[in-house]
Amino acid sequence: MDQIAHQLTERFGHDIADSNRLYDMPLRGDGHSVNVQYDPYNRRLKFFDMTPQDARANSAISDALRTADGGELYSKVIVYARPGQDGWRDSGLRREAIIWGFFGNGDDAELWTRYPLTLRSQDIRQDEGDKVAALAINKEVVEPVLPAGYTCAPASEADATDIAGLMRATFEDYPTPITTEKIAATIRDRTSHFRVVRDPDAALVACASAEIHHTRRSAELTDCATRQDQRGKGLMSRILRALEEDLADEFGITDVYTIARAYEPGMNCSFAKLGYRYTGRLVNNCRMPDGFESMNVWCRNTREPVEAS
Known part of the structure:
Protein backbone atom coordinates (compact mmCIF):
# COMPACT_ATOMS: atom_id res chain seq x y z
CA MET A 1 0.00 0.00 0.00
CA ASP A 2 1.37 3.45 -0.93
CA GLN A 3 1.90 6.52 1.26
CA ILE A 4 -1.43 8.12 0.38
CA ALA A 5 -3.31 4.92 1.19
CA HIS A 6 -1.68 4.91 4.63
CA GLN A 7 -2.41 8.61 5.15
CA LEU A 8 -6.03 8.17 4.13
CA THR A 9 -6.47 5.30 6.56
CA GLU A 10 -4.85 7.25 9.38
CA ARG A 11 -6.82 10.44 8.59
CA PHE A 12 -10.31 9.03 8.14
CA GLY A 13 -10.31 6.00 10.43
CA HIS A 14 -13.87 4.72 10.74
CA ASP A 15 -15.06 7.55 8.48
CA ILE A 16 -13.02 6.35 5.51
CA ALA A 17 -16.24 5.47 3.65
CA ASP A 18 -17.48 9.07 3.82
CA SER A 19 -16.68 10.27 0.30
CA ASN A 20 -18.01 13.78 1.06
CA ARG A 21 -14.98 14.58 3.20
CA LEU A 22 -12.08 16.61 1.85
CA TYR A 23 -8.65 15.80 3.21
CA ASP A 24 -6.09 18.64 3.30
CA MET A 25 -2.70 17.26 2.24
CA PRO A 26 0.14 19.55 3.35
CA LEU A 27 2.85 20.53 0.88
CA ARG A 28 6.46 20.83 1.92
CA GLY A 29 7.93 24.25 2.48
CA ASP A 30 5.27 26.72 1.36
CA GLY A 31 2.71 26.24 4.11
CA HIS A 32 -0.35 25.50 1.99
CA SER A 33 -2.23 22.30 1.29
CA VAL A 34 -4.11 20.54 -1.49
CA ASN A 35 -7.64 19.15 -1.22
CA VAL A 36 -7.95 15.43 -1.85
CA GLN A 37 -11.24 13.51 -1.87
CA TYR A 38 -11.36 9.76 -1.42
CA ASP A 39 -14.29 7.88 -2.97
CA PRO A 40 -14.18 4.26 -1.74
CA TYR A 41 -17.39 3.21 -3.51
CA ASN A 42 -15.88 3.99 -6.92
CA ARG A 43 -12.24 3.37 -5.92
CA ARG A 44 -11.20 6.90 -6.91
CA LEU A 45 -8.80 9.46 -5.52
CA LYS A 46 -9.39 13.09 -6.57
CA PHE A 47 -7.12 16.13 -6.24
CA PHE A 48 -8.53 19.65 -6.67
CA ASP A 49 -6.82 22.80 -7.96
CA MET A 50 -3.38 21.22 -7.89
CA THR A 51 -0.42 22.07 -10.12
CA PRO A 52 2.40 19.78 -11.25
CA GLN A 53 4.64 21.82 -8.93
CA ASP A 54 2.32 21.04 -6.01
CA ALA A 55 2.53 17.34 -6.79
CA ARG A 56 6.30 17.42 -6.74
CA ALA A 57 6.21 19.13 -3.31
CA ASN A 58 4.64 16.09 -1.61
CA SER A 59 6.24 12.68 -2.04
CA ALA A 60 2.99 10.82 -1.36
CA ILE A 61 1.15 12.76 -4.08
CA SER A 62 4.07 12.39 -6.45
CA ASP A 63 4.09 8.62 -5.92
CA ALA A 64 0.33 8.34 -6.48
CA LEU A 65 0.68 10.14 -9.81
CA ARG A 66 3.64 8.06 -10.99
CA THR A 67 4.18 4.51 -9.83
CA ALA A 68 2.41 3.81 -6.55
CA ASP A 69 -0.15 1.04 -6.09
CA GLY A 70 -3.40 2.09 -4.43
CA GLY A 71 -4.03 -1.48 -3.30
CA GLU A 72 -7.65 -2.06 -2.35
CA LEU A 73 -8.30 1.65 -1.79
CA TYR A 74 -8.23 3.16 -5.28
CA SER A 75 -7.57 2.23 -8.92
CA LYS A 76 -8.15 5.65 -10.54
CA VAL A 77 -6.64 9.06 -9.76
CA ILE A 78 -8.18 12.28 -11.11
CA VAL A 79 -6.61 15.74 -10.94
CA TYR A 80 -9.03 18.66 -11.38
CA ALA A 81 -6.55 21.21 -12.75
CA ARG A 82 -6.87 24.71 -14.14
CA PRO A 83 -6.26 25.14 -17.88
CA GLY A 84 -2.82 25.35 -19.44
CA GLN A 85 -0.99 22.90 -17.19
CA ASP A 86 0.52 20.59 -19.80
CA GLY A 87 3.02 19.42 -17.21
CA TRP A 88 0.47 16.78 -16.29
CA ARG A 89 0.95 15.14 -19.68
CA ASP A 90 4.70 15.16 -19.14
CA SER A 91 4.03 13.35 -15.84
CA GLY A 92 2.22 10.54 -17.66
CA LEU A 93 -1.38 11.60 -17.01
CA ARG A 94 -3.99 11.85 -19.76
CA ARG A 95 -6.69 14.48 -20.12
CA GLU A 96 -10.12 12.87 -20.36
CA ALA A 97 -12.60 15.74 -20.03
CA ILE A 98 -13.21 19.40 -19.23
CA ILE A 99 -15.79 20.87 -16.83
CA TRP A 100 -16.76 24.44 -17.68
CA GLY A 101 -16.59 27.06 -14.93
CA PHE A 102 -15.76 24.49 -12.26
CA PHE A 103 -13.67 26.79 -10.09
CA GLY A 104 -15.03 29.73 -8.13
CA ASN A 105 -13.50 32.38 -10.39
CA GLY A 106 -15.04 30.79 -13.49
CA ASP A 107 -11.97 28.84 -14.63
CA ASP A 108 -12.62 25.51 -16.32
CA ALA A 109 -11.31 22.28 -14.80
CA GLU A 110 -9.29 19.93 -16.95
CA LEU A 111 -9.58 16.37 -15.68
CA TRP A 112 -6.24 14.55 -15.85
CA THR A 113 -6.20 10.87 -14.94
CA ARG A 114 -3.90 8.05 -13.98
CA TYR A 115 -4.74 4.38 -13.38
CA PRO A 116 -2.77 2.36 -10.81
CA LEU A 117 -4.73 -0.62 -12.17
CA THR A 118 -3.97 -0.65 -15.90
CA LEU A 119 -7.02 -2.72 -16.77
CA ARG A 120 -9.28 0.08 -15.55
CA SER A 121 -7.78 2.49 -18.10
CA GLN A 122 -9.06 0.41 -21.03
CA ASP A 123 -12.45 1.37 -22.49
CA ILE A 124 -13.36 -1.89 -24.23
CA ARG A 125 -16.67 -0.37 -25.40
Missing part, protein backbone atom coordinates in the same frame (compact mmCIF):
# COMPACT_ATOMS: atom_id res chain seq x y z
CA GLN A 126 -15.16 2.81 -26.82
CA ASP A 127 -16.72 2.41 -30.28
CA GLU A 128 -20.16 1.96 -28.72
CA GLY A 129 -19.66 5.06 -26.59
CA ASP A 130 -18.51 7.06 -29.60
CA LYS A 131 -21.71 6.16 -31.47
CA VAL A 132 -23.88 7.23 -28.53
CA ALA A 133 -22.02 10.54 -28.21
CA ALA A 134 -22.34 11.21 -31.95
CA LEU A 135 -26.06 10.43 -31.85
CA ALA A 136 -26.61 12.83 -28.94
CA ILE A 137 -24.44 15.64 -30.32
CA ASN A 138 -26.58 15.76 -33.46
CA LYS A 139 -29.85 16.21 -31.54
CA GLU A 140 -31.64 19.52 -31.97
CA VAL A 141 -32.49 21.64 -28.93
CA VAL A 142 -36.08 21.19 -27.71
CA GLU A 143 -37.63 23.22 -24.88
CA PRO A 144 -39.34 20.78 -22.46
CA VAL A 145 -43.01 21.02 -21.46
CA LEU A 146 -44.79 18.96 -18.80
CA PRO A 147 -47.86 16.93 -19.77
CA ALA A 148 -51.20 18.24 -18.50
CA GLY A 149 -51.86 17.43 -14.85
CA TYR A 150 -48.20 16.87 -13.92
CA THR A 151 -46.34 19.17 -11.52
CA CYS A 152 -42.64 19.90 -11.04
CA ALA A 153 -41.53 21.32 -7.69
CA PRO A 154 -38.51 21.51 -5.36
CA ALA A 155 -38.27 18.57 -2.97
CA SER A 156 -38.30 18.78 0.81
CA GLU A 157 -37.01 16.36 3.44
CA ALA A 158 -40.50 14.85 3.51
CA ASP A 159 -39.94 13.61 -0.06
CA ALA A 160 -36.75 11.71 0.81
CA THR A 161 -38.45 8.33 1.29
CA ASP A 162 -40.22 8.50 -2.07
CA ILE A 163 -37.05 9.70 -3.81
CA ALA A 164 -34.99 6.87 -2.32
CA GLY A 165 -37.64 4.33 -3.30
CA LEU A 166 -37.75 5.57 -6.89
CA MET A 167 -33.97 5.55 -7.21
CA ARG A 168 -33.63 2.05 -5.75
CA ALA A 169 -36.28 0.81 -8.17
CA THR A 170 -34.45 2.47 -11.07
CA PHE A 171 -30.83 1.49 -10.35
CA GLU A 172 -29.53 -1.99 -9.51
CA ASP A 173 -26.31 -0.34 -8.38
CA TYR A 174 -25.36 3.30 -8.07
CA PRO A 175 -22.14 5.31 -7.67
CA THR A 176 -23.27 6.46 -4.21
CA PRO A 177 -25.37 4.67 -1.57
CA ILE A 178 -29.12 5.38 -1.74
CA THR A 179 -30.84 5.80 1.63
CA THR A 180 -33.69 7.96 2.89
CA GLU A 181 -31.44 9.35 5.62
CA LYS A 182 -28.66 10.35 3.22
CA ILE A 183 -31.06 12.06 0.80
CA ALA A 184 -32.85 13.90 3.62
CA ALA A 185 -29.51 15.08 5.02
CA THR A 186 -28.32 16.48 1.69
CA ILE A 187 -31.60 18.36 1.26
CA ARG A 188 -31.41 19.68 4.81
CA ASP A 189 -27.82 20.95 4.57
CA ARG A 190 -28.35 22.22 1.00
CA THR A 191 -25.49 20.23 -0.51
CA SER A 192 -28.09 18.81 -2.91
CA HIS A 193 -31.13 20.53 -4.36
CA PHE A 194 -33.77 18.07 -5.59
CA ARG A 195 -36.75 18.58 -7.86
CA VAL A 196 -39.52 16.04 -8.34
CA VAL A 197 -42.37 15.50 -10.76
CA ARG A 198 -45.71 14.16 -9.57
CA ASP A 199 -48.40 12.70 -11.80
CA PRO A 200 -52.10 13.71 -11.73
CA ASP A 201 -52.59 11.29 -8.80
CA ALA A 202 -49.80 13.04 -6.85
CA ALA A 203 -47.45 10.06 -7.10
CA LEU A 204 -43.76 10.93 -7.30
CA VAL A 205 -42.71 9.61 -10.72
CA ALA A 206 -39.42 11.39 -11.52
CA CYS A 207 -36.59 13.13 -9.69
CA ALA A 208 -33.16 14.68 -10.20
CA SER A 209 -30.82 16.78 -8.12
CA ALA A 210 -28.13 19.41 -8.35
CA GLU A 211 -25.16 18.46 -6.20
CA ILE A 212 -23.78 21.82 -5.11
CA HIS A 213 -20.28 22.85 -4.11
CA HIS A 214 -20.93 26.23 -2.55
CA THR A 215 -17.30 27.34 -2.27
CA ARG A 216 -16.47 26.57 -5.89
CA ARG A 217 -19.92 27.77 -7.01
CA SER A 218 -20.36 24.78 -9.28
CA ALA A 219 -23.07 22.15 -9.55
CA GLU A 220 -23.48 18.68 -11.02
CA LEU A 221 -26.89 17.51 -12.20
CA THR A 222 -27.33 13.92 -11.03
CA ASP A 223 -29.70 11.40 -9.39
CA CYS A 224 -31.88 11.31 -12.53
CA ALA A 225 -34.64 8.71 -12.20
CA THR A 226 -38.03 8.25 -13.89
CA ARG A 227 -40.53 5.53 -13.08
CA GLN A 228 -40.50 3.04 -15.93
CA ASP A 229 -44.13 3.51 -16.98
CA GLN A 230 -43.62 7.31 -17.12
CA ARG A 231 -40.64 7.42 -19.47
CA GLY A 232 -40.83 9.11 -22.86
CA LYS A 233 -43.00 12.01 -21.64
CA GLY A 234 -40.23 14.59 -21.25
CA LEU A 235 -40.45 14.64 -17.45
CA MET A 236 -36.70 14.50 -16.85
CA SER A 237 -35.97 17.29 -19.30
CA ARG A 238 -38.44 19.56 -17.51
CA ILE A 239 -36.84 18.76 -14.13
CA LEU A 240 -33.36 19.50 -15.44
CA ARG A 241 -34.39 22.83 -16.92
CA ALA A 242 -36.08 23.77 -13.63
CA LEU A 243 -32.93 22.82 -11.70
CA GLU A 244 -30.90 25.15 -13.91
CA GLU A 245 -33.30 27.97 -13.10
CA ASP A 246 -33.14 27.22 -9.35
CA LEU A 247 -29.34 27.17 -9.39
CA ALA A 248 -29.17 30.57 -11.08
CA ASP A 249 -31.92 32.24 -9.03
CA GLU A 250 -31.23 30.79 -5.56
CA PHE A 251 -27.52 29.97 -5.59
CA GLY A 252 -26.04 32.23 -8.27
CA ILE A 253 -24.63 29.21 -10.11
CA THR A 254 -24.74 29.31 -13.89
CA ASP A 255 -22.04 26.81 -14.91
CA VAL A 256 -23.63 23.37 -14.73
CA TYR A 257 -22.40 19.94 -15.74
CA THR A 258 -23.39 16.31 -15.63
CA ILE A 259 -21.95 12.89 -16.32
CA ALA A 260 -24.05 10.34 -18.22
CA ARG A 261 -23.49 6.63 -18.77
CA ALA A 262 -21.51 6.52 -22.01
CA TYR A 263 -23.26 3.55 -23.58
CA GLU A 264 -26.88 4.52 -22.95
CA PRO A 265 -28.42 7.01 -25.42
CA GLY A 266 -31.31 8.22 -23.22
CA MET A 267 -29.68 10.66 -20.79
CA ASN A 268 -26.98 11.70 -23.28
CA CYS A 269 -29.69 12.73 -25.74
CA SER A 270 -31.71 14.42 -22.99
CA PHE A 271 -28.84 16.73 -22.08
CA ALA A 272 -27.94 17.41 -25.71
CA LYS A 273 -31.53 18.46 -26.41
CA LEU A 274 -31.29 20.92 -23.51
CA GLY A 275 -28.31 22.63 -25.10
CA TYR A 276 -25.46 20.90 -23.24
CA ARG A 277 -22.12 20.34 -24.96
CA TYR A 278 -20.09 17.13 -24.87
CA THR A 279 -16.65 17.77 -23.33
CA GLY A 280 -15.09 14.33 -22.91
CA ARG A 281 -15.38 10.83 -21.47
CA LEU A 282 -14.24 9.58 -18.07
CA VAL A 283 -13.11 6.00 -18.62
CA ASN A 284 -14.43 3.34 -16.22
CA ASN A 285 -15.37 6.09 -13.82
CA CYS A 286 -18.36 4.85 -11.82
CA ARG A 287 -19.46 1.56 -10.33
CA MET A 288 -22.53 0.11 -12.01
CA PRO A 289 -24.24 -3.34 -11.96
CA ASP A 290 -21.81 -4.84 -14.49
CA GLY A 291 -18.68 -3.23 -13.05
CA PHE A 292 -17.09 0.13 -13.75
CA GLU A 293 -18.62 2.14 -16.61
CA SER A 294 -17.35 5.09 -18.61
CA MET A 295 -19.23 8.37 -18.30
CA ASN A 296 -19.70 11.18 -20.81
CA VAL A 297 -19.31 14.75 -19.53
CA TRP A 298 -21.82 17.41 -20.66
CA CYS A 299 -21.58 21.12 -19.75
CA ARG A 300 -23.72 24.22 -20.12
CA ASN A 301 -23.33 27.88 -19.25
CA THR A 302 -26.92 28.84 -18.44
CA ARG A 303 -26.14 32.54 -18.92
CA GLU A 304 -26.14 31.80 -22.63
CA PRO A 305 -29.63 31.22 -24.05
CA VAL A 306 -30.37 28.20 -26.20
CA GLU A 307 -32.66 28.39 -29.18
CA ALA A 308 -35.15 25.57 -29.55
CA SER A 309 -35.63 24.25 -33.06
